[in-house]
Structures are given as structure tokens and as C-alpha cells.
Amino acid sequence: MKKLLDITNLSISYGNKPTVKGVSLRVDEGEIHCLVGGTGSGKSTILHAIAGISSKAVHITAGTIVFDNTDLLALDEKKRRQLLGSRIALVFQNPESYFDSLMTVGDQFVEFLQYRNPAMKKEICLEVSARALREMRLDDPERLLKLYPFELSGGMLQRSSIAMAMLTKPKLLLADEPTSALDIVTQAKILGELKVLNKNTGTAILMVTHNMKVAETLADTVSVMYSGKIVESGDTQTVLHHPSNDYTKELIRSMPTMEEARLIE
């Protein structure tokens, strides 16, 4: 498999506090990799560093992030911006934060497309957008494009944000807990969409999640993060069924199951 993203020895500080401590991570072309860990483990910090959207208080103190043979950290701001939203795309936990609440979904799709191609006519933009939404199995996309974000359910909004992120046919989709805010049934459907999208387009996915079940369902490979370090990584089946690290074991043990003893008598 060809290397798509290669992170070596990455260290990141928040103010003076080290939050990521010498992390190495590799995602191959077309691969789905899940970065699993608890709140504050540093997993989202890594995702933000790849996307180049870290806050001002964040400093990358060591390491390299190589994407498609380009060292991202050596690029100037403008070049990185161009990469994000073209060859690298990003979706968030809260799809509400992805959209402007005062613009219709359609206007935002048009803006997204015309920013990249000012010559593209509005009708064409809307057609392309409707097709993208239909591919995410959203009914009546023409109507949906006329709605404001608050008129959509969480699941519909998340589908829409993925559809928009995929408009540029990125090679890498970064997903930060994309299903954690959704109920379990909608969660399953969104994960299904991501799987299909990965299969059909070959877009690699790097997904951050605290949910082992989500990783098990979707990922080819998994890394487990604890306190800024990767404590275990490998193919999903091995890590989940034969974990070697104590923290990984604890994460797996803590997943509620339908078979375990209940906590009240």
C-alpha cells in the first residue's frame, strides 16, 4: 500500500503544556484509520494539526507531517489553506458548527464551489450539490438545498457536511467524532455512508473517536492514544480482540454490552 499520510515523532504543546508527545502515525491510500482515546488524550489536537486549523495557543514543537510526499509543516499558510478543502477535507462532531446558521444550505454549497471555481454558474453549482446530497442518500435534495441548517435533523446535517467535504474529491477525509452527537441508529447509517464513500471513491479516512465500537465497525487499522502518546496500534481485529496495552484493555472492558451483568439488582 502507498503511504498517504506519514506523521513522524510529532510533539505539540498547548501554551507550555505538552499535549502530544512524539506521535508517529501512518495512513495508507484508501485506508480507514481510527484514532481512539479518551477526552484530553490529544487525538483531536493531532487532527487539527494535520488540517492546519490549530488555535494560536498551540505550537508544534517537533516532528513532521508528510501528506502525499509534501511536508505540510514546511508549507506557507496560503498553500496549506489550498490543500484543506481540496485534497484534505474535514468533518466535525457537531455538523451545526460546519454550517452558517443564517444561510440556506444551498447558498453555502454554492459559495463553497464558487470559491474554488468562480466561473461556475449558480444553477450548475446547485445541480452538482444536489447530486452530492443524493449520493449521501438524502431525499429530495433540491428541497433540502432551500432549507436553513436548523430545519434539518442532526443526521441530515452530518450527511450534508460530508457531501460538501467530498465535493472536491479529497484523498484524505479527517473526521472528528462525526457520529458521537447522533443517536445509535443514525450513527450506524452515517458510518455506513462513510464506508461506502471510502469504497467508491478511495478516499482515505482518519477518524478520531472515543468509541471502540465505532472503530471496530469501520476501521482497517486503529491507534489507541493515552495522555498524548500512542500506546498501541495495529489492524483493528488484533487490537480489539488481542490488546496488549492495559489502557486499551480498559477501554474495551468499559464498552457497555447487552450481555454483561446489570449494575442494579
Next chain:
Amino acid sequence: MNDNILLETRELRQIYGKGRDRLEALKGVSVKVHSGESIGIIGLSGCGKSTLLRILAGLETPASGTVQFRGQTLDFDSRKSLRDYHRKVQMVFQNPMSTFSPYMTIQTYLLESLRSFGGLEGDGREQAVALLKHVELDETFLDRLPHQLSGGQLQRVVIARALALNPEVILLDEPTSALDILTQRAILELLSQIAKERNMSLIFVGHNSSVVRLLSHRVYVMETGRIVEELFSETMLQDAKEPYTRQFFPENLKKVVYNY
């Protein structure tokens, strides 16, 4: 005959909006909680489970139907009736951060309900320390502000406050869905321990049956404003008949994704 029924709703209906926007959120919901029993309510977003919980909390008046606590019908128009009820039935919300004022110290927050119900002793500091102890936090938290606490710690504080009035029922609206797996486990264990020690009933609303069953004896499954199935938590995996119910089992995740 109804001696052992602690809390009961009969034919609750709730309607939001008018005309084109009219939404019947509850279409005749009857549930029972026996003394010493905890129940779960499972359903999709928008099925009415949070509406039911808000009515059970006395925060919302139903369009019709009744809520009875120990055989007494709750009068939603009477402040006294509601106040007496609030002493007995307390609510914990999903997102701990949203229940705090950013400028209010943890001590002030903890003592709010004691203050409003006239149960404060002195400056209340000792009571606040005792409450924190129940949720395994020490007194160093008292003077902190909400943003200085983690999500799990905040949820513990919310639970501590709910305990202040010694309620008999605690209503939990997805209390762990904003937390990571390890924190979720810790909060679930804490709640089970508190329920046991105080012989309290929990009413746990959620969408993940593997979480809800951990803290309930029976589970009601809700779909578009109605109860569609009622199951014993212990055997729900085997007993569930409705395909709608089976969607909430974690195994469904794999099934849906693989068949996509």
C-alpha cells in the same frame, strides 16, 4: 392495590405548535415505576422521550393525561403541588455544561435548591462538602468555576445537586452521551451505587440499549409519541419483538454498516 406504585403516568398527550406546524409529541403515554424500581426509556431522536421526561420532571404541562406520585395527582397549575413534587423528583440533563452559569461557583450551584427550599444550614459549606462526597469529589472543588472542571466532574456535580433534597426519583436525560467511554462507565457505576444506597428510583432516557439496561429493571421503547414495547432489561436481548427495538442494540451498528 396501587400501594407499590411510586410514579405513574396515564394517557399523557402533548401537542406543540399549531396548524401546519402542529406536532403531537406524545399520543397517550402510560408508564409505571414501582417502589425501588428503575426504568429506562429508549427511542430515536424526536420520539417524544425527552418530552415525557420533562413532563415527569414537572417542567412542562401536558395537553392531557395525569402524573401521579404515590397516588397523588400532580396539579400542574398549583405552585405548591409542583414544589412538593420537585422535592421528590429531580432531573439531570444530558449536557452538564449547559446547566451551569459560567460565573457561579460549584458551591453556589450545589446549594441552589437547598436555598430555594429553605434547607440551608448556616452558609451551607458543610452540606456542600457532604454532597460532593457522595459523588466522590473533595472540597477543593467548592470554590471552582464550571470551566475548571472536566465533563465527567461536572456531571458528578449535577448529580450531587440532584441529591441535595433527598429525592425519591432521579430523572436522567442521556446523562452520559456527552462523555467518553471510561467517564461514562464511572458515572454509570456511581449512579447505580447511589440508587442502591438511597433506595432511589432512576428513570433513564437514552438511545443505546446496552447503556440503559445497565441501570434499569424494565425498559419502555418509544416511537413517534407512543410506547411500542415494554421489556425486562435482563432479557430484552432475547425478548424484543419489534424490529424498531432491535435497532438500539449495539450489534445493529455492525449489521447496518456491513449491509450498506
